[in-house]
Structures are given as C-alpha cells and as structure tokens.
Amino acid sequence: MTSCRTYGHKLNAPVLLATRADFADLRDAHLPCYALVCSSVLVSLDDAPSLDIPPAVANILQEYADVFPKDLPTGLPLLRGIEHQIDLIPGTQLPNRAPYRTNPDETKEIQRQVQELLNKGYIRESLSPCSVPVLLVPKKDGSWRMCVDCRAINNITIRYRYPIPRLDDMLDELSGAIFFTKIDLRSGYHQIRMKLGDEWKMAFKTKFAPSTFMRLMNEVLRPFIGLFVVVYFDDILIYSKSMDEHLEHLSVVFDALRSAHLFANMEKCIFCTQRVSFLGYVVTPQGIEVDSSKIAAIQEWPTPTTVTQIQSFLGLAGFYRKFVRDFSSIVAPLHELTKKDVPFAWSDSQEVAFSTLKDKLTHAPLLQLPDFNKVFELECDASGIGLGAVLLQEGKPVSYFSEKLSGASLKYSTYDKELYALVRTLHTWQHYLWHRFKTYSYPNKSEPSSWVEFIESFPYIIKHKNGKDNLDFKIFGLQTVKDQYVDDADFKDVFAYCINGKPWRTFHIQDGFLFRANKLYKNTKRKLDQVFWPRMRADVERLVARCTTCQKAKSRLNNHGLYMPLPVPTFPWLDISMDFVLGLPRTKNGRDSIFVVVDRFSKMAHFLPCHKTDDASNVAELFFREIIRLHGIPNTIVSDRDAKFVSHFWRSLWNKLGTKLLFSTTCHPQTDGQTEVVNRTLSTMLRAVLDKNLKR
Structure with missing residues (x-):
C-alpha cells in the first residue's frame, strides 16, 4: 500500500500492516489505496491493548510474538532450577477436608476447569491422603477463577521466607522515567514447576507460592532490577527516560522471558505509555496519583454500621495514607470504635472524620517521585x-x-x-x-x-x-548564608575585603562563612525576613538606647575580680552547675526563688521556680522531674555550699547514683563563674520586667 507517511507495523519488508490512523490519513488526502486483507497474521492487533502502539514497539512485539501466546503451552513448565517445595512440620496430622457445597452451575464450572487443567497436563488424578476443598471466585470480566482452599495445609507447612519488595521502594525507583511498559504474565503460578514428590501435598496455592514466584522472577530479571525494571510477583514494569532507551529495555526483558520460557498475557499488557496503573497507584513522569477506581469505591462507601465495616473502610483508605496530611489524627474517632469493649455508637465526630477522609482522598494531591539529585x-x-x-x-x-x-x-x-x-x-x-x-x-x-x-x-x-x-515556611540550609553576604547591606563590604584571605580587624572568612573572632555572622535579612521599614535597624537601636527601664535594669559596674573557668566537659549534660536566685517577689503560687541549673558544655540553662523554704528533698524531687527526666543523670554537679547541697540527704542521694559533688570555695562565688554569669543575666532580665524591683 502507498501512504503519505511511513507508518504501520512491519511484518516482512516491505509489507506494512496498516492501522486506523493510516486509513484516516489516506481518506483525508484522497489518495488511492490497495489493501491486502489477511485472515491471520503473525501478530494480531486484536491482541494488543491499544492501537496507538508506536511502530517501533510493534516491530519488537512481532519479533517476540512467542512470548505473548494466546494460551500457555500444554505440558509441565520448564525445569529452571527453581521449583516450588513444600515441607510439612514433622508429626502433624494431614488434613482431610470435605468439599464445599455448590449449586449445579458451580459444579459444572469446577468440572470444566479441572478437565481443562487435566488436558493441559498441569494436574493429574491422585490418591493423596490430603484433601482440601475448592471454591469459585468471580473475575473482573465476569468469568470464574477456581481457587484451592489450602489453609489447612498452610497451618502445618514449614515457613521459608523470601523477601517481598517494598511497594514504596519500587515507586521511588521510577523517578525521572518518561515511558512505561507493564507486562503481566499469563497464569503466572501455572508457569512454576512443582518439586518432584511434593505434588500430593496440593501445595501450589499455598501461602508460600508467592515467595517461590518472586524468587523465580528475581532470578530471571536480576540483571535489570533496580536499573529499569521493577517486579512484583507476575507484574513487570519497565521504565525508561527516552524512547530509544525504552525500546532497548523491552528487547532485553523479552529476551530474558523467552530464555526462561515465561509467557505474558498480551491483553493485560500496556506498552510505551506515559501514564500507567501499577499496584494501586497511577504513575506518570510528574509523580504518582491515587487510582481513581479505588477512590470511587471509597467515595461510594456507605456509612459503617459495624466494627467490621469500619475496619474494612480503614484498610482500603489506609492504603493511600501517604497522600493525606494528618491521616492518623483524622481517623482517630473511627479507630476509637474499633477498640475492645467500646460500644459501637456512631456520633457526629465519626461522621465528620468519615466525610473528611473521603473528601481528602477524592482531592488527593499529586506526589512527586523523589529525585536524589535534589535537596529534600x-x-x-x-x-x-x-x-x-x-x-x-x-x-x-x-x-x-x-x-x-x-x-x-x-x-x-x-x-x-x-x-x-x-x-x-x-x-x-x-x-x-x-x-x-x-x-x-x-x-x-x-x-x-x-x-x-x-x-x-x-x-x-x-x-x-x-x-x-509555621503555616507555610521554607527551610533554609546553612549553605545559603554564603550566597547572601554579597548583597547584604551590613556585611557586603567586609565580606568583599576578606574574600581574598585578608582579615579586617577581627573579621575573617572561614569555609566561606564570615566570622568575627569565633562567632558566625548572619545577615540581617535572614533574621528579619518577616518585617521591614526604612532605617529599621537605626530605629530599633535608638528605641533600646532611650528605654528607661532597660537602662535602669542593666548594671554599670565592672565585675569584681575574675571568674575562674572550670575544665570544659566533653559531652552535654554530663557536668552541670546549679545555684539559687533568692529574694524575688512572691508569685500567685507562693514561689519566691529560682533554681538555676546550667549545662557546662552547651551553656544551656533551666530556670525552675521554687520556694525559699524548700528543703533538700523538695529540691531533689524538682531536679529529677525537670532535669534528669530530660537529660539523664550527670557525672558531676558544681554548686555553692548552700545548706541544701551539703545536707546528709543530698550527699547520700548522689553518692548512690554515682554523681560527684563539687563545691565552690566559701565566700568566693567566682569559683563557679559560669553560673554567676547566668545569674547576673537572669537578674537583669527580671529587673527589666519587674518595675518595683528596679535599681534606683
């Protein structure tokens, strides 16, 4: 045939199998057309899930047509070195279950499927001492699937675990992919060979068949898993970043399936798409979405009237919990009704939770696939x-x-x-x-x-x-500070001078950051990014300088003598110091003192309100409740010689706990300089907020 463009499915050059698009183009162009109609071809488009398959993909499907048969070959599967094995727990009694009752139509359907399996050579008649029933389960297309209820055998089977891949880990691998192909194996469990001698145990539909299947698929596709293939039992997803790459990936996967004599179901396969449904999610190059069919089931779910119905609803909704912010808090009222000994009483709180969850799942956001080359x-x-x-x-x-x-x-x-x-x-x-x-x-x-x-x-x-x-905030990395020095009004000149390695006064650059002595300087923009007015900094400084309260509260006297620093600890909250600030106005709760506890490593301080009359046991109780609960038991405690700290109770308590008590010199508080500095700062802050205690 002649066409205005070369488009079709190549059989044997130069013959083309035309598509509907070809005929539409020819009709619109009013070109003559000669068509050869064949009763059958090597690859039938009726077997393909879509007529929009690119020609290059169709050529590959034609080349690997034997991987997509209309039915599985008769006879037992190929010996691949991986067989399904069933080991029973020694000494257990073999099950002998009576068949389930069925109506005449169900009986005929079971007999038909059994005869079909016999004709294919998948099963054979047996005089096994085991007997388990079968049942029919409806398929999506309205036909019936025969299942064997082997729970009795499962209970006496030795468990051999094989790792099943995590669903979220598989989805993470799809980041950056543009094209997807999903391959569904035809009757996957019928393509696994039973170990010789285990046939009588009827073990094919047992709980460990999935593990055997995953072991087989991992063995067959091992070179490609994690690169451009993810496998979940009989579902194979091939993902690529370009069309040429995708065609290459399809060829190598089809080669592997052909070599292993594994066969796919063309009717359930999807080729070369940018939107594919995979394991309950819809995957696109932009991210993952919820499956609309499952969300429709949630949206149409009637109001639960029993605990079982609530559990079923939560089970389905919980599959998409990663799409819902604060999922656990939303469903908390529903979970309350599932607790033991809680009477079922559907109230307004449950109705609100039920409706809210439906609404959030209906309008669930698109979730990005993680890109490990970007910052989280x-x-x-x-x-x-x-x-x-x-x-x-x-x-x-x-x-x-x-x-x-x-x-x-x-x-x-x-x-x-x-x-x-x-x-x-x-x-x-x-x-x-x-x-x-x-x-x-x-x-x-x-x-x-x-x-x-x-x-x-x-x-x-x-x-x-x-x-x-915190409603909508951005998270800034420390690295972004480096980029902001150049344009900062306060530090850009200093930064420009120091950038060549020359210090200016006490300023210098270390690892790209601007330091003054040993202090990291951040620009004003980062500290005041929420508020601005012209000459804001000057106004703030002028306001503070003119504040009478601040000026009265701050000490104008120089320190008397030198504070004596103690050795620097090596870890937070292992070495602490403590003291009391006394003589404060009494609060409504009667507290008139502050118990000051300082970590000598991090300089972090706790200010605990207390009573001046508290004895050592009260102070110990306060210390355990507010300090040890948070930071653990210290190695050393530095304090003055307050009566509480030198009491027999206090010394005995810390001796039993293995904590060493260190006391400052009498009438010489400078020995514990760090606590004295904290006390002085605290006193200044208190004077600034308590007018009646200001210094005159």
Whole structure:
C-alpha cells in the first residue's frame, strides 16, 4: 500500500500492516489505496491493548510474538532450577477436608476447569491422603477463577521466607522515567514447576507460592532490577527516560522471558505509555496519583454500621495514607470504635472524620517521585493526639506521614511531643534524608536526652519556627548564608575585603562563612525576613538606647575580680552547675526563688521556680522531674555550699547514683563563674520586667 507517511507495523519488508490512523490519513488526502486483507497474521492487533502502539514497539512485539501466546503451552513448565517445595512440620496430622457445597452451575464450572487443567497436563488424578476443598471466585470480566482452599495445609507447612519488595521502594525507583511498559504474565503460578514428590501435598496455592514466584522472577530479571525494571510477583514494569532507551529495555526483558520460557498475557499488557496503573497507584513522569477506581469505591462507601465495616473502610483508605496530611489524627474517632469493649455508637465526630477522609482522598494531591539529585525538605508538627509531617522537594510534596499518639506519648509535654514528631519523622524517612545535607525544621526547641543521640546522628541543622510562622515556611540550609553576604547591606563590604584571605580587624572568612573572632555572622535579612521599614535597624537601636527601664535594669559596674573557668566537659549534660536566685517577689503560687541549673558544655540553662523554704528533698524531687527526666543523670554537679547541697540527704542521694559533688570555695562565688554569669543575666532580665524591683 502507498501512504503519505511511513507508518504501520512491519511484518516482512516491505509489507506494512496498516492501522486506523493510516486509513484516516489516506481518506483525508484522497489518495488511492490497495489493501491486502489477511485472515491471520503473525501478530494480531486484536491482541494488543491499544492501537496507538508506536511502530517501533510493534516491530519488537512481532519479533517476540512467542512470548505473548494466546494460551500457555500444554505440558509441565520448564525445569529452571527453581521449583516450588513444600515441607510439612514433622508429626502433624494431614488434613482431610470435605468439599464445599455448590449449586449445579458451580459444579459444572469446577468440572470444566479441572478437565481443562487435566488436558493441559498441569494436574493429574491422585490418591493423596490430603484433601482440601475448592471454591469459585468471580473475575473482573465476569468469568470464574477456581481457587484451592489450602489453609489447612498452610497451618502445618514449614515457613521459608523470601523477601517481598517494598511497594514504596519500587515507586521511588521510577523517578525521572518518561515511558512505561507493564507486562503481566499469563497464569503466572501455572508457569512454576512443582518439586518432584511434593505434588500430593496440593501445595501450589499455598501461602508460600508467592515467595517461590518472586524468587523465580528475581532470578530471571536480576540483571535489570533496580536499573529499569521493577517486579512484583507476575507484574513487570519497565521504565525508561527516552524512547530509544525504552525500546532497548523491552528487547532485553523479552529476551530474558523467552530464555526462561515465561509467557505474558498480551491483553493485560500496556506498552510505551506515559501514564500507567501499577499496584494501586497511577504513575506518570510528574509523580504518582491515587487510582481513581479505588477512590470511587471509597467515595461510594456507605456509612459503617459495624466494627467490621469500619475496619474494612480503614484498610482500603489506609492504603493511600501517604497522600493525606494528618491521616492518623483524622481517623482517630473511627479507630476509637474499633477498640475492645467500646460500644459501637456512631456520633457526629465519626461522621465528620468519615466525610473528611473521603473528601481528602477524592482531592488527593499529586506526589512527586523523589529525585536524589535534589535537596529534600521536611516539615513536622504535633498536636494533642497525633503527629504529622510532609517530605518535600522544591516545595512539592513527596510523601505525608502521620501517627496517632497513644499510651505514654499522650502524656508528653508540648515540647516533647513536637520533638518526638521530629524523631519519628527522621526515623520514617531516614533513607531519604541521609542522602544529602539539608536543614530541618521543627516547631520547638526542647530536646529530651532519650532522643538527642538519635537526632545528632543526622548531619543536619535543626531550625526553630514560631507557631504563627509555621503555616507555610521554607527551610533554609546553612549553605545559603554564603550566597547572601554579597548583597547584604551590613556585611557586603567586609565580606568583599576578606574574600581574598585578608582579615579586617577581627573579621575573617572561614569555609566561606564570615566570622568575627569565633562567632558566625548572619545577615540581617535572614533574621528579619518577616518585617521591614526604612532605617529599621537605626530605629530599633535608638528605641533600646532611650528605654528607661532597660537602662535602669542593666548594671554599670565592672565585675569584681575574675571568674575562674572550670575544665570544659566533653559531652552535654554530663557536668552541670546549679545555684539559687533568692529574694524575688512572691508569685500567685507562693514561689519566691529560682533554681538555676546550667549545662557546662552547651551553656544551656533551666530556670525552675521554687520556694525559699524548700528543703533538700523538695529540691531533689524538682531536679529529677525537670532535669534528669530530660537529660539523664550527670557525672558531676558544681554548686555553692548552700545548706541544701551539703545536707546528709543530698550527699547520700548522689553518692548512690554515682554523681560527684563539687563545691565552690566559701565566700568566693567566682569559683563557679559560669553560673554567676547566668545569674547576673537572669537578674537583669527580671529587673527589666519587674518595675518595683528596679535599681534606683
């Protein structure tokens, strides 16, 4: 045939098998056409799932037509070195189950399928001591699938585990792919050979058949898995970044299937598409989406009336929990009804949760496939009942995480819950976050010692964001500070002078950062990115200088003598110092003193309100509740010789705990200079807010 363009499925050159598009072009162009109509061809387009297959792909399908037969060859599968093996637990009784009752139509269908399997040589008549029933399950096309109920055999079978790939890990591999082809093996379990001698155990439909199948597929496609192929049982997904690359990938995969005598089902295959449904998700070059057919089932789900119905709904909805922010908090009212000894009472809270979840799944966002050449961003927060987090790249979500708090975690303070949210988020996504350096953000500063070690294992900078700024915030890496010196009004001249390695006064550049002495300088823009007015800095300095309260509160006297520094510790909260600030105005709760505890390594301080009349036992109780709970037991404690600290109770307590007590010299507080500096700063702050205690 003659056409205005060469387009069609090549059989034997120069013959072309025309498509509908060819005839449409010829009709529109009013060109003469001579067509040879064949009763059958090597590859029938009726077998192909779409007529829009590119010609190059169709040529490959023609070349590998034997991989896509209309039916499996008769006889037993090829011996490939991997066979399905069933080992029974020694000494167990073999099951002998009666068949299920069936109506006449079901009986005829079972007999037909059994006879078909006998004719193909897949099964044979047996006098096995085992007997398990069969049942019919409807297929999507309305036909019936015969299944063997081998639960009784499963219960007495030795378990041999083979790793099944994680679904989310397989989806991550698709990042950057443009073209997809999905291959579905025809009657996959019928293509695996049983181990000789195990046929009588009727083990083919047992719970370990999937493991055997995965072992076979991994063996056949091992050179390609993780490069351009993902396999999940009998589903094979081939992904590529270009058409030429995709054609090459198709050829090598078809070669592997041909060599292993594995056959695919053309009717269920999808070739060379940019949008494919895979394992409940829709995969595109832009990311992954929810499957509209499954979301339709959720949207049409009637209001549950039993616990079982709630569990079924949550099971289906939970499959897409990564698409819903704060999923656990939303479904918390529904989970309450599934608890033991909780009466079923559908109230407004359950109805709101049910409707909200439906709506969020119906309008679920597109999730980006992770690109490990780009920086990851993370946001996390905690509420009274749950945790929530989102992983982003370039401001677009990659995944959502949520977790309902229970047990002891419900009793955490707000600080601890928010830090726990960070810990759980890091743990969940650590396989992403270890890949590249990135700044993290979480909405509070508290750091319980039980989690600090885990957080410190990550090479990241944690930044605090106020709650009011936490609705939509960006996470800036420390590296971006380097790029902002050039345009900064305060530091650009200093930075330009020092960039050639010449220090200016006490300023110098180290690793690209501007330092003054040993302090890192950040530009004003980063500190005041939310507020601005002309001459803002000068106005702030002038306001502070004219503040009468501030000037009265601050000391104008020089320090009396020198503070004596102690040896620097090697780890946070192993060596601490403590003191009391007395003589303060009495609060509504009767507290008139502050118990000051300072970590000598990090300089972090805790200010604990207390009573001047508290004895050593009260102070110890306060210390355990507020300090040890967060940071653990210290190695050393530095304090003055207050009566509480030299009491027999206090000394005996710390002696049993293995903590060494160190006391400053009598009438010489400079011995513990660090605590004295903290006390002086605290006193200045208190004087600034308590007018009646200002110095005259």
